[in-house]
Amino acid sequence: MKLITAIIKxxxxxxxxxxLTAFGIxxxxxxxxxxxxxxxxxxxxxxxxxxxxxxxxxxxxxVLVDGEEVEKVIDVIVKAASxxxxxxxxxxxxxxxxxxxxxxxxxxxxxx
Amino acid sequence: MDVVLNSGDTxxxxxxxxxxxxxxxxxxxxxxxxxxxxxxxxxxxxxMVTIGIVSILWVFYGYELAFGYTSDSPWYGGFSLSGLGSxxxxxxxxxxxxxxxxxxxxxxxxxxxxxxxxxxxxxxADRTKFSAWAVFVAIWSTVVxxxxxxxxxxxxxxxxxxxxxxxxxxxKGLEDFAGGTAVHINAGAAGLALALLLGKRxxxxxxxxxxxxxxxxxxxxxxxxFGWFGFNAGSALAANGIAGLAFMNTQVATAGALIxxxxxxxxxxxxxxxxxxxxxAVSGLVAITPACAFxxxxxxxxxxxxxxxxxxxxxxxxxKFGFDDSLDVVGVHLVGGIWGSLSIGFFxxxxxxxxxxxxxxxGGGAALLGKQALGVGLVAAYSFIVTLIIGFVIEKTIGFxxxxxxxxxxxxxxxxxxxxxxxxxxxxxGSSI
Numbered sequence: 276m277k278l279i280t281a282i283i284k285x286x287x288x289x290x291x292x293x294x295l296t297a298f299g300i301x302x303x304x305x306x307x308x309x310x311x312x313x314x315x316x317x318x319x320x321x322x323x324x325x326x327x328x329x330x331x332x333x334x335x336x337x338v339l340v341d342g343e344e345v346e347k348v349i350d351v352i353v354k355a356a357s358x359x360x361x362x363x364x365x366x367x368x369x370x371x372x373x374x375x376x377x378x379x380x381x382x383x384x385x386x387x
Numbered sequence: 388m389d390v391v392l393n394s395g396d397t398x399x400x401x402x403x404x405x406x407x408x409x410x411x412x413x414x415x416x417x418x419x420x421x422x423x424x425x426x427x428x429x430x431x432x433x434x435m436v437t438i439g440i441v442s443i444l445w446v447f448y449g450y451e452l453a454f455g456y457t458s459d460s461p462w463y464g465g466f467s468l469s470g471l472g473s474x475x476x477x478x479x480x481x482x483x484x485x486x487x488x489x490x491x492x493x494x495x496x497x498x499x500x501x502x503x504x505x506x507x508x509x510x511x512a513d514r515t516k517f518s519a520w521a522v523f524v525a526i527w528s529t530v531v532x533x534x535x536x537x538x539x540x541x542x543x544x545x546x547x548x549x550x551x552x553x554x555x556x557x558x559k560g561l562e563d564f565a566g567g568t569a570v571h572i573n574a575g576a577a578g579l580a581l582a583l584l585l586g587k588r589x590x591x592x593x594x595x596x597x598x599x600x601x602x603x604x605x606x607x608x609x610x611x612x613f614g615w616f617g618f619n620a621g622s623a624l625a626a627n628g629i630a631g632l633a634f635m636n637t638q639v640a641t642a643g644a645l646i647x648x649x650x651x652x653x654x655x656x657x658x659x660x661x662x663x664x665x666x667x668a669v670s671g672l673v674a675i676t677p678a679c680a681f682x683x684x685x686x687x688x689x690x691x692x693x694x695x696x697x698x699x700x701x702x703x704x705x706x707k708f709g710f711d712d713s714l715d716v717v718g719v720h721l722v723g724g725i726w727g728s729l730s731i732g733f734f735x736x737x738x739x740x741x742x743x744x745x746x747x748x749x750g751g752g753a754a755l756l757g758k759q760a761l762g763v764g765l766v767a768a769y770s771f772i773v774t775l776i777i778g779f780v781i782e783k784t785i786g787f788x789x790x791x792x793x794x795x796x797x798x799x800x801x802x803x804x805x806x807x808x809x810x811x812x813x814x815x816x817g818s819s820i
Contacts, residue, residue: 284397312719319597320652321597321598322660322662322663322666322699322702322718323656323703323706324706
């Protein structure tokens with residue numbers, strides 16, 4: 276079992292969500308995040324005072340998947356989230372020891 | 388005296404009074420949006436508590452001190468209790484009789500007395516002890532605004548051919564229709580004094596201090612603009628042609644200033660900003676305030692346009708001189724007020740208002756400009772010096788600033804035990820360009 280975490284551009288969320296749903300993913304968690312990578316920040320000017328905004332708003336999307344599906348799901352996300360421009364984000368996967376569905380008490384892959 | 392109530396004038400003045408009141412909550416939005424998210428409630432509360440305090444003082448002695456005419460002094464109205472409740476049958480007498488109830492005039496003038504100290508709060512955002520601010524508002528209104536309003540706005544108690552108690556500057560021929568000196572220069576000079584006295588915010592020019600909500604700023608500037616029609620056109624004290632002139636000039640000067648400010652931004656930074664548009668509008672409103680009934684609409688456009696350019700550059704002064712006038716009370720209200728007051732010396736036209744005098748451009752010579760400069764200088768100097776004294780006394784007795792920890796953590800939480808939002812900061816810097 277794996278946890279896939281994707282940091283994507285906020286306006287790409289709908290595309291990624293649709294692509295994952297079409298692939299057969301039935302659940303995900305989305306949160307607002309901010310950070311920076313190669314894209315760096317940008318400059319804003321207020322009444323002549325310049326500010327460097329280095330934390331850029333992003334969306335963090337998390338999906339739990341069966342180990343066998345990991346590469347395919349990552350491909351789906353990367354394809355849907357890509358614009359080709361700097362700042363498209365990152366996707367990574369990490370191992371998950373256990374998963375429990377709270378309502379039924381199901382464990383492991385049954386709980387995905 | 389045979390005065391018959393004019394219901395049209397009275398209705399307009401009642402409406403104008405409500406419009407001017409709305410400017411103070413509007414100012415609270417304008418300022419509130421410009422501070423960081425941890426200080427927005429305190430910023431807005433500084434305006435709200437001013438409405439509370441000044442309204443109460445006005446009833447008991449404020450009106451009397453400004454417009455009482457129980458003394459014959461050019462410096463103050465009188466020291467007795469206002470006794471406003473006994474004046475329901477009286478008409479307004481201010482250099483002549485107006486067919487509107489005195490209580491309506493008193494309520495209208497109250498709204499000016501409220502917004503003037505509220506304007507000062509922008510200079511000391513994020514760091515002022517709330518109780519100290521409340522004490523300051525009460526003292527400042529008493530020793531600065533009420534007397535200065537008398538100097539500028541009191542045209543005397545006229546009985547027959549006798550006029551008593553004319554304000555010093557009104558008597559000298561200062562032309563200030565709605566408060567370029569009494570309101571804006573007064574507040575701007577006081578803001579400068581307090582910004583110097585309280586010192587910079589913790590982390591000024593190092594930490595992020597960008598406006599936390601520009602939509603709030605835009606909302607505030609819209610409410611100010613709307614309310615300002617009451618401020619300027621209402622100052623005619625009648626629903627007449629002068630009110631119409633003031634109304635039109637208010638609109639077009641503000642438009643000119645808005646365009647002037649964002650043009651500077653476009654040329655200098657490449658981007659016209661929403662904060663620039665909102666600030667430009669307010670700078671135009673400030674500048675046209677003294678001039679609105681004395682100049683032609685074409686001149687109002689020019690006055691506004693120059694105000695937008697001038698103020699957009701003046702807001703950078705604090706970085707040059709190193710004082711933290713947080714929301715640019717000096718750059719917008721002091722500079723805009725000075726320009727607007729002096730502009731009448733150039734653009735004043737007796738053709739548009741027979742009470743007015745021709746300025747330099749209409750062949751009137753420099754005499755009017757001299758009178759305007761006297762008003763500008765006297766009000767700015769008095770307000771600056773007296774504010775410094777009041778501020779110093781408050782600082783040495785109850786303290787004017789919150790503790791450093793409280794300021795860093797957030798003044799909303801520490802002074803009001805509230806927080807406006809759940810948010811965090813995501814930027815750094817603050818150097819001028």
